[in-house]
Each structure stands twice: as structure tokens, then as C-alpha cells.
Amino acid sequence: MKTGRKVLAVLLCTVLVLSLCSWAAAEDEDAVFTSPGTYTATASGRNGDVTLTVTYSENAIEAIDSVHEETPPIGGAAIEEMTAQVLSDQTLSPDAISGATASSDAFLAALGETAVQAGASVTAEKAA
Numbered sequence: 001m002k003t004g005r006k007v008l009a010v011l012l013c014t015v016l017v018l019s020l021c022s023w024a025a026a027e028d029e030d031a032v033f034t035s036p037g038t039y040t041a042t043a044s045g046r047n048g049d050v051t052l053t054v055t056y057s058e059n060a061i062e063a064i065d066s067v068h069e070e071t072p073p074i075g076g077a078a079i080e081e082m083t084a085q086v087l088s089d090q091t092l093s094p095d096a097i098s099g100a101t102a103s104s105d106a107f108l109a110a111l112g113e114t115a116v117q118a119g120a121s122v123t124a125e126k127a128a
Contacts, residue, residue: 030059030090031059031061031090031092031115031120031121032058032059032120032121033056033057033058033059033115033118033119033120034058034118034119034120034121035056035117035118035119036056036057036058036118037055037056037118038053038054038055038056039053039054039056039113039114039117039118040052040053040054040114041054041109041110041111041112041113041114041117042110043105043106043107043109043110043113044102044106045068045069045070045075045102045103045105045106045107046070046071046074046075046100046102046103046106047068047069047070047071047075048068048069048070049068049069049106050066050067050068050070050079050103050106050107050110051066051067051068051110052064052065052066052107052110052111052114053065053066053067053114054111054114054115054118056114056115056118056120060090061086061087061090061092063087064083064086064087064111066079066083066107068103068106070100070103074099074100074103075100075102075103076103077097077100078096078097078099078100078103078104078107079103079107081097082094082095082096082097082104082107082108083107086111092111092112092115092120093108094107094108094111096108
């Protein structure tokens, strides 16, 4: 019986490791924007609208400007942190900020809308 538990534990660990490897591979995907340019989208945040103006090149997010009325130390800080993560990691799915869910959701919605406007398509191949 103890051998069966050990085998089960090894199998579960293997599944966990393989899951993490596939997740890490998905994080390496790059987006390609078929309509580079500057796009604007608005979504509802905690204290009002969150408007993002995002500039895309063919394969990069170049700049993000935000206009919002979110509380500076909470929602405002979340928007700043998510902006920094998008630009540094070149990701369309930054981590939401705990305690600022409405602001994070608004940021993600507006970012997603601008990506759609820019013709975003995600590919598994990295640009050389």
C-alpha cells in the first residue's frame, strides 16, 4: 500500500511539473499587430472611466498613456504597475493587482480593446 502512495505522489509531481512547463511556454508567446498605430479604449473602473491610449508597432507595445480618476494609492498605483509590466514584459495579460480589482479589470478591458483594434494575433514564434 505504501508503494502505491509513492507511485501516486511521483505521478502527481510529474503532472505538476509538466503543467508548469506548458504554462511557461505559453508565457513566451509574442503578439503580432497587423495594424500598427495608436489606439484608444475606455472601460469602467472603480471611480469612473479608465482610458488607455496605446501605441503598437508591428511586434511590440511601444507606449501606454492612461487617463483615469482612480484613487491614486490604490487604483492609480495598480494602473501604473500594470502599465510598467505590460511595457517591460511585452504582455497583453499583466497580473491584476490585489485590492484594486475594478481598476485592474478596467485596465485589462481597455488594453484588450486596443490590442483588437491593432489587429493583435498571438503566435508561438518569437521575433528574431
